[in-house]
Amino acid sequence: MRISLIIPMYNESRVIGDTAKTLHEYMSKRLEDYQVIFFDDGSKDGSAQIVESLGLPNMKVSGYGGNRGKGAAVRCAMLEADGDIIMFTDADLAYGTEVIGRVYDIFESAPETQIVTGSRNLSRDGYEGYTFTRKLMSKAYIKVLCFVGGFKLTDSQCGCKAFCNKAAKDIFSRLEVDGFAFDFEAILWAGELGYKISEMPVKVINHRESKISVLKDTFRMLSDLRRIKKRVREKARESK
Secondary structure, three states, X not given: OOEEXXXXXXXXXXXXXXXXXXXXXXXXXXXXOEEEEEEEOOOOOOHHHHHHHHOOOOEEEEEOOOOOOHHHHHHHHHHHOOOOEEEEEOOOOOOOOHHHHHHHHHHHXXXXXXXXXXXXXXXXXXXXXXXXXXXXXXXXXXXXXXXXXXXXXXXXXOOEEEEEHHHHHHHHOOOOOOOOOXXXXXXXXXXXXXXXXXXXXXXXXXXXXXXXXXXXXXHHHHHHHHHHHHHHHHHHHHHO
């Protein structure tokens, strides 16, 4: 079974070299067939060149030029990947590398698995090391998602999600959100298309300052929820 791992990157020069080396060391030992796609979202700090200069096997750099947003980067990479399992995680490997093997084992032991999403709320130490403010805002956002968007899972914004190939192509070919709210849009489409989502407890291992502006980006995402929900449901009805 082949797994494709997607790393969206935007100005990640401080960490991306170590990330590529860490992934190579882990995945070459743990997995027989894999690819890693570093998808550049218009970085201006040479992130893509850093990865390319390493010349590591089974790793490629892709991109579209310009900065469009994490949602656009993940979407394009998902449609480009060819693995039986297609997974994305953050450029700083916030959830470590073992989570990749855990995802692989879930799909291998249960071939009927369609989507696995990480959740920081399923274990006591999921938010260990977070500042009080960041933890509070993350949990508050999930509560609002449940209320405004009808969200049913325990964690929407965890940067660790995996899809079987069919689900990845089916869902991400329909997405339109270029920003951080793409997770919500993907989950909505998964529900409309009848895909089953399994949650897996994860813990944040590597911490760094979030690129999200708590007030600006949270309010922007919340303002998008109703619009996204309406559009997804309208398009789902049209396709039936």
